[in-house]
Amino acid sequence: MSNATAKSLQESLKLKLDYDQLTNCMRCGFCLPACPTFKETGVEAESPRGRISLMKAAVDGIMEPNVRFEEQMGHCLGCRACEPACPADVKYGQLIEQARDAIEDHTTQHRTWVKGVRKIVFGQLFPHQNRMKLLGKGLRFYQKSGAQTLARKTGVVGLFSKQMSAMERILPEAAGKGVVDQLGTRVPAIGEKVGTVGMFRGCLMDVLFTETNRKTVQLLAKAGFDVVIPEAQNCCGALHAHSGEMDQAKQLARHNIRAFQEAGVDYIVSNAGGCGAILVEYDHLLHDDAQWQEQAKWFASRVKDISTILLEKGRPLPFTEGPGVRITYQDSCHLRNVMKAGESPRKLLKQMPGATFVEMKDAGSCCGSAGIYNLTQPDMANTILDHKMDHAKATEAHYIVTSNPGCLLQMKLGIDKHAPGSPMQAVHIVDFLYERV
Amino acid sequence: MLENQVKAKLRGIVGDAYFKDDIETLVTHSYDGTPMLQQLPEGVIYPQNTAQVSAIMKVMSEHQIPLISRGSGTNLCGGTVPVQGGIVMVMHRMNAILEVDMQNLTATVQPGIITKTFIEHIEGLGLFYPPDPSSMAISTIGGNIAECSGGLRGLKYGTTKDYVIGLECVLASGEIMRTGGKLMKDVAGYDLTKLLIGSEGTLAVITEATLKLIPPPKHKKTMLAMFKDMYGAARTVSAIIENRIIPATLEFMDNPTIRVVNDFAKLGLPLDMEAILLIEQDGEFETVERDIARISEICQEEHADQISIASNQEEALKLLTARRSAFTALARLRPTTILEDATVPRSKIAEMVQQINRIAKKYDVQICTFGHAGDGNLHPTATTDARNHDEIERVEAAFEEIFEEAIRLGGTITGEHGVGLVKAPFLEWKVGSAGIAIMKNIKQGFDPLNILNPGKMFAKESRRRVVIDHV
Numbered sequence: 012m013s014n015a016t017a018k019s020l021q022e023s024l025k026l027k028l029d030y031d032q033l034t035n036c037m038r039c040g041f042c043l044p045a046c047p048t049f050k051e052t053g054v055e056a057e058s059p060r061g062r063i064s065l066m067k068a069a070v071d072g073i074m075e076p077n078v079r080f081e082e083q084m085g086h087c088l089g090c091r092a093c094e095p096a097c098p099a100d101v102k103y104g105q106l107i108e109q110a111r112d113a114i115e116d117h118t119t120q121h122r123t124w125v126k127g128v129r130k131i132v133f134g135q136l137f138p139h140q141n142r143m144k145l146l147g148k149g150l151r152f153y154q155k156s157g158a159q160t161l162a163r164k165t166g167v168v169g170l171f172s173k174q175m176s177a178m179e180r181i182l183p184e185a186a187g188k189g190v191v192d193q194l195g196t197r198v199p200a201i202g203e204k205v206g207t208v209g210m211f212r213g214c215l216m217d218v219l220f221t222e223t224n225r226k227t228v229q230l231l232a233k234a235g236f237d238v239v240i241p242e243a244q245n246c247c248g249a250l251h252a253h254s255g256e257m258d259q260a261k262q263l264a265r266h267n268i269r270a271f272q273e274a275g276v277d278y279i280v281s282n283a284g285g286c287g288a289i290l291v292e293y294d295h296l297l298h299d300d301a302q303w304q305e306q307a308k309w310f311a312s313r314v315k316d317i318s319t320i321l322l323e324k325g326r327p328l329p330f331t332e333g334p335g336v337r338i339t340y341q342d343s344c345h346l347r348n349v350m351k352a353g354e355s356p357r358k359l360l361k362q363m364p365g366a367t368f369v370e371m372k373d374a375g376s377c378c379g380s381a382g383i384y385n386l387t388q389p390d391m392a393n394t395i396l397d398h399k400m401d402h403a404k405a406t407e408a409h410y411i412v413t414s415n416p417g418c419l420l421q422m423k424l425g426i427d428k429h430a431p432g433s434p435m436q437a438v439h440i441v442d443f444l445y446e447r448v
Numbered sequence: 449m450l451e452n453q454v455k456a457k458l459r460g461i462v463g464d465a466y467f468k469d470d471i472e473t474l475v476t477h478s479y480d481g482t483p484m485l486q487q488l489p490e491g492v493i494y495p496q497n498t499a500q501v502s503a504i505m506k507v508m509s510e511h512q513i514p515l516i517s518r519g520s521g522t523n524l525c526g527g528t529v530p531v532q533g534g535i536v537m538v539m540h541r542m543n544a545i546l547e548v549d550m551q552n553l554t555a556t557v558q559p560g561i562i563t564k565t566f567i568e569h570i571e572g573l574g575l576f577y578p579p580d581p582s583s584m585a586i587s588t589i590g591g592n593i594a595e596c597s598g599g600l601r602g603l604k605y606g607t608t609k610d611y612v613i614g615l616e617c618v619l620a621s622g623e624i625m626r627t628g629g630k631l632m633k634d635v636a637g638y639d640l641t642k643l644l645i646g647s648e649g650t651l652a653v654i655t656e657a658t659l660k661l662i663p664p665p666k667h668k669k670t671m672l673a674m675f676k677d678m679y680g681a682a683r684t685v686s687a688i689i690e691n692r693i694i695p696a697t698l699e700f701m702d703n704p705t706i707r708v709v710n711d712f713a714k715l716g717l718p719l720d721m722e723a724i725l726l727i728e729q730d731g732e733f734e735t736v737e738r739d740i741a742r743i744s745e746i747c748q749e750e751h752a753d754q755i756s757i758a759s760n761q762e763e764a765l766k767l768l769t770a771r772r773s774a775f776t777a778l779a780r781l782r783p784t785t786i787l788e789d790a791t792v793p794r795s796k797i798a799e800m801v802q803q804i805n806r807i808a809k810k811y812d813v814q815i816c817t818f819g820h821a822g823d824g825n826l827h828p829t830a831t832t833d834a835r836n837h838d839e840i841e842r843v844e845a846a847f848e849e850i851f852e853e854a855i856r857l858g859g860t861i862t863g864e865h866g867v868g869l870v871k872a873p874f875l876e877w878k879v880g881s882a883g884i885a886i887m888k889n890i891k892q893g894f895d896p897l898n899i900l901n902p903g904k905m906f907a908k909e910s911r912r913r914v915v916i917d918h919v
């Protein structure tokens with residue numbers, strides 16, 4: 012722990028918050044209609060303008076940041092829909108991370124067990140891919156061995172929060188083998204080679220959605236890329252950064268940069284919006300690390316989402332006519348607001364022969380998943396999801412296509428809850444595309 | 449601080465959840481869209497209906513506590529900053545469209561509805577509500593009425609005051625008053641409806657409004673005219689009006705604004721132009737085509753350097769976006785953006801812009817100017833940094849001189865943003881001492897205890913522009 016522990020939260024906010032960004036906010040309120048938590052509550056404190064004013068008031072000494080302050084910072088989804096809406100270009104995402112970083116050093120809010128769990132998850136689990144795999148194996152055992160059925164029947168899962176049990180039902184079958192175990196670390200281009208890409212496999216993706224990872228590699232190969240999957244890569248650090256574990260996030264970033272530099276790639280491909288968004292911001296994450304600045308810039312400028320790279324850099328994929336289906340797309344907030352890649356998935360989906368694309372009302376608004384938000388703030392997450400599902404159902408789509416594991420699970424949860432028995436399914440865009448080439 | 453007894457009464461009226469006095473709520477209602485102003489209220493209340501507003505006002509009167517009505521707090525004059533403490537009353541929960549009367553072409557709404565939500569609803573019914581402040585995605589109809597907001601369509605269609613025909617409001621005493629109605633004609637007594645429009649929350653709390661709707665225009669065409677000579681652009685504005693053409697939109701950007709907008713939006717605008725006019729006409733197909741052709745001729749006669757007419761909606765949107773992004777682009781230049789609102793007769797636009805540039809140079813501050821040329825409403829905008837006290841003082845001195853110039857040219861200190869706190873010291877310049885006296889009497893008549901948005905509109909002393917930095 013840093014030596015800030017001894018000081019007050021106010022002082023570490025003073026140290027950590029970028030005062031220029033706080034001043035740049037001119038309180039015009041343009042961000043209000045973009046913010047899901049403001050939309051749900053209509054309360055100024057639940058808006059980006061409100062949260063920034065709270066941070067500034069804390070730094071200016073107008074208020075003593077207390078538990079309510081911490082809670083308010085926790086309520087923010089981190090979806091960053093407020094950023095593109097802001098005329099003054101206030102870097103809200105950085106502010107909320109800095110605030111959470113300061114809170115993390117002091118928190119009076121987390122009960123000790125939450126702290127303990129976070130410490131294990133963030134420190135001991137996510138950074139270690141082999142441990143993640145082990146977790147995957149455990150989960151697989153749990154699912155296959157009948158323990159799952161037993162747990163469901165006996166209601167043991169219900170002992171965890173309701174939210175956990177809802178999540179438990181929609182979790183896909185975990186794989187014991189990650190993408191490297193299946194394909195090796197190098198997969199050559201099919202046909203003429205157009206470039207070399209490094210695949211960012213992600214920790215959750217590689218455990219819960221290995222199939223999607225495998226298909227990502229195969230789509231890339233079909234589009235003409237040599238694909239490298241550096242073994243040395245680790246977790247992207249997004250969850251750490253968003254929860255205020257900055258030092259760890261930085262450590263993970265340095266590690267990834269080195270792994271991909273050694274691999275000598277033209278681009279780094281991510282198939283999870285949440286990971287991609289922090290990867291493109293590694294240069295910001297390491298901005299005060301003089302030694303790593305250059306490499307971080309090198310890395311950040313090469314990160315592309317799978318849809319964008321297929322659309323812009325690869326050979327056009329030979330899509331075949333599939334069954335006539337209606338599809339809609341739920342944006343990954345980070346893909347849209349941070350990677351600025353909301354258009355590429357739509358363009359790809361619209362190219363799909365036989366499929367009709369229907370735009371969902373407010374598709375760009377957060378689904379409530381937001382990292383581990385749906386576990387930490389279940390009430391708000393559920394309200395947001397309820398509204399999302401109203402819009403989703405109105406499209407009468409067969410597929411809700413997503414670009415991020417968190418969103419995918421949330422959509423599955425939504426369908427399970429609001430449209431059980433309907434032909435509606437949630438799929439990752441890679442899986443959907445793969446079916447049709 | 450508020451006595452517990454008062455708090456209990458207020459909670460009794462709206463319920464525990466809708467009266468708050470925790471520090472987070474106070475901080476988040478201590479500001480509005482105006483730079484550099486902040487003051488904490490003592491409580492925040494969220495009423496649900498007129499009866500609650502009335503009950504709240506009775507408590508306020510009884511205990512002589514200030515009450516500040518608040519829509520979305522987007523105003524740019526310090527209008528909702530609780531400078532004398534008291535209670536901020538947020539109108540967001542009163543956001544219903546009560547009725548759209550298709551026979552009389554009127555809509556009756558509660559004040560807390562977001563302007564854009566209302567406009568979208570009305571357009572969905574094939575009708576048109578023209579007032580379109582650039583803040584309409586956030587601002588409320590109540591706030592629009594209290595500030596008499598204008599927008600890009602003001603020249604041809606007028607501003608908020610031209611569409612409000614009836615109001616329900618709660619007086620300082622708690623009594624409920626109705627003015628006007630679904631009538632197009634009404635001369636029974638003083639026009640209290642018009643008096644309340646633009647009253648900035650100082651006379652009464654608006655709790656319901658009846659708005660006039662009109663049929664939407666059938667056709668629309670947009671063009672951009674660029675001038676190397678400021679006077680050419682200004683003469684074009686007057687010539688268009690002289691030729692008895694009233695465009696739907698007639699907007700202006702000066703050279704510094706063009707540069708910034710272009711840099712930000714990458715629109716490929718020519719940087720050697722002194723001014724750009726953005727012109728839009730709407731109406732019947734033939735009229736629009738004829739007007740746009742004639743306007744092009746006028747632009748040529750005044751030696752426009754380039755004229756481009758949007759060939760489709762997409763292109764038109766790009767041009768409108770260029771103008772709308774002016775504020776956006778300027779806001780990215782420096783940390784603090786102070787957007788002002790000087791207005792002159794439209795024949796004086798060129799002179800005013802030149803004066804603004806002279807004044808900016810004199811005080812060594814950066815001021816870019818854009819605005820609604822068609823109605824003479826300019827937005828000289830200073831890009832500065834609140835932390836640089838010396839520079840801020842120069843900015844304030846510059847604005848003071850700009851207002852002085854505007855008045856000298858027969859103009860006013862604000863065309864649409866209102867007086868509020870920041871322009872109160874200048875009000876007397878515009879309306880004179882007799883004007884101030886009669887306005888104060890009106891205020892006294894409505895609000896004898898001075899509890900409705902006190903400190904706004906009337907300054908203790910004339911002239912000095914006050915800036916309050918934090919609490």
Ligand SMILES: Cc1cc2nc3c(=O)[nH]c(=O)nc-3n(C[C@H](O)[C@H](O)[C@H](O)COP(=O)(O)OP(=O)(O)OC[C@H]3O[C@@H](n4cnc5c(N)ncnc54)[C@H](O)[C@@H]3O)c2cc1C
Pocket residue numbers: 038039040480481516517518519520521522523524527528539559580581582583586587588589590591592593594595596597598599600648649650652653654655775864865901
């Ligand atoms: C980026 C930006 C662009 C803008 N563009 C324009 C523009 O193009 N044209 C324009 O005219 N203005 C513009 N404005 C100014 C502002 O948006 C308008 O004045 C708007 O009408 C304020 O609405 P609001 O709901 O935010 O009201 P608030 O800011 O909350 O309140 C404004 C005033 O109205 C009073 N008030 C609010 N509700 C009530 C009620 N129910 N009863 C009595 N009094 C009430 C308040 O006390 C206050 O004095 C802009 C502001 C910004 C930040």
Ligand code: SF4
Pocket residue numbers: 035036037038039040041042043059060063096097098099100101
């Ligand atoms: S849009 Fe930007 S400047 Fe405006 S209030 Fe929100 S964060 Fe502040």
Ligand code: SF4
Pocket residue numbers: 045046047048049058059062086087088089090091092093094103
């Ligand atoms: S990140 Fe999302 S939830 Fe948080 S303030 Fe911005 S828009 Fe609102």
